[in-house]
Amino acid sequence: MSATIEKPAVPAQAAGEKMIEVVGVSRRFSKKLDIAGKILAKLGAPIREEVVHAVDKVDLTIRKGEVVGLVGESGCGKSTLGRMVAGILPPSDGTILWKGKDRTGMGGKEARAAMLQAQMIFQDPMSSLNPRLKVAEIIGEAPLVHGLTSRAELARYVDEQMRRAGLDPAFKARYPHQFSGGQRQRIGIARALAVQPEFLVCDESVAALDVSIQAQILNLFMALRRELNLTYLFISHDLGVVEHLSDRVVIMYLGRVVEEAPTETVFARANHPYTQSLLAAVPRIEARKKAFATVKGEIPSPLNPPSGCHFHPRCPHAFDRCRVEIPALQEVAPGHKSRCHLNDLPNHGGQPV
Numbered sequence: 001m002s003a004t005i006e007k008p009a010v011p012a013q014a015a016g017e018k019m020i021e022v023v024g025v026s027r028r029f030s031k032k033l034d035i036a037g038k039i040l041a042k043l044g045a046p047i048r049e050e051v052v053h054a055v056d057k058v059d060l061t062i063r064k065g066e067v068v069g070l071v072g073e074s075g076c077g078k079s080t081l082g083r084m085v086a087g088i089l090p091p092s093d094g095t096i097l098w099k100g101k102d103r104t105g106m107g108g109k110e111a112r113a114a115m116l117q118a119q120m121i122f123q124d125p126m127s128s129l130n131p132r133l134k135v136a137e138i139i140g141e142a143p144l145v146h147g148l149t150s151r152a153e154l155a156r157y158v159d160e161q162m163r164r165a166g167l168d169p170a171f172k173a174r175y176p177h178q179f180s181g182g183q184r185q186r187i188g189i190a191r192a193l194a195v196q197p198e199f200l201v202c203d204e205s206v207a208a209l210d211v212s213i214q215a216q217i218l219n220l221f222m223a224l225r226r227e228l229n230l231t232y233l234f235i236s237h238d239l240g241v242v243e244h245l246s247d248r249v250v251i252m253y254l255g256r257v258v259e260e261a262p263t264e265t266v267f268a269r270a271n272h273p274y275t276q277s278l279l280a281a282v283p284r285i286e287a288r289k290k291a292f293a294t295v296k297g298e299i300p301s302p303l304n305p306p307s308g309c310h311f312h313p314r315c316p317h318a319f320d321r322c323r324v325e326i327p328a329l330q331e332v333a334p335g336h337k338s339r340c341h342l343n344d345l346p347n348h349g350g351q352p353v
């Protein structure tokens with residue numbers, strides 16, 4: 001990212017009470033049969049059901065006011081975790097607490113409030129915006145239904161959300177296709193803000209935009225954080241994108257969290273070989289490029305993940321134990337966790353290898 005991004009004004013230590021607690025959460029998907037499989041099944045052949053372990057026993061706490069970056073390669077389970085955290089996908093196992101309460105046990109008004117307070121902003125605004133509705137209708141629909149504004153006040157309310165998201169209310173009678181990609185993302189943001197959320201899950205929300213537009217949208221997220229005291233889970237495959245706005249970074253690999261630390265720590269003292277290889281791929285970080293090799297090889301299929309440490313086939317430091325035993329996510333320094341057997345080796349001391 002070459003354009004300037006404002007550093008967040010709220011340090012991690014200022015974060016408040018627990019907003020989201022993810023406790024031992026897993027999510028599995030049954031893989032649909034392809035045509036050959038369907039024919040074989042019809043013929044009565046024994047078919048083994050294939051299961052994707054998209055998210056595997058994840059623990060994660062997000063405090064009020066924090067910005068947590070969730071990073072990893074495509075298919076490692078980031079979106080699935082994000083959707084569960086936002087409350088739009090139930091976990092297969094484990095619990096997600098919203099302000100200390102299990103959302104699945106909530107009913108009526110309380111469930112509706114929790115649903116509105118956590119909003120998700122997607123990568124492709126075009127596919128999440130109804131092309132047949134005018135912008136004013138897209139933004140105004142939910143707050144009207146949920147009684148956050150009245151019909152008499154609606155026009156003013158929509159104008160306010162548009163201005164907050166950096167859109168000119170003069171364009172509210174237009175349709176989504178009449179806007180640029182960056183403006184469409186602003187419409188998605190205005191729609192989310194219109195239900196007065198406290199927590200935003202941004203899933204690759206700038207990935208489809210040009211670099212200069214990316215910086216504008218990231219700056220908007222940070223301005224909204226200050227103005228509305230928002231909490232964020234910011235999902236990206238790119239460590240460079242989360243660097244400037246996250247207080248803390250969580251790195252996922254094939255469904256598991258492999259490292260978690262304050263952002264500065266990840267960039268100064270990444271512990272896990274996978275994080276180190278992601279850093280080596282961030283274009284600007286020349287020193288890292290020399291110190292670490294970029295991640296080699298394809299990400300293995302989540303249908304058949306490697307034994308032991310999932311990363312071992314691609315890890316330049318793998319040894320016998322890595323092939324058979326799943327490493328625990330353990331603290332290597334205060335607030336810094338890593339899932340790597342190297343940390344148990346004498347003289348390793350939790351430092352980058």
Ligand SMILES: Nc1ncnc2c1ncn2[C@@H]1O[C@H](COP(=O)(O)OP(=O)(O)OP(=O)(O)O)[C@@H](O)[C@H]1O
Pocket residue numbers: 029030031052053054072073074075076077078079080081237302
């Ligand atoms: N509804 C679904 N049905 C079947 N498999 C799914 C479903 N959703 C996700 N998966 C699988 O779960 C795994 C994790 O997917 P997920 O989208 O969470 O990863 P990701 O890290 O967000 O990747 P990307 O950035 O490409 O979206 C992938 O193997 C994906 O194919």
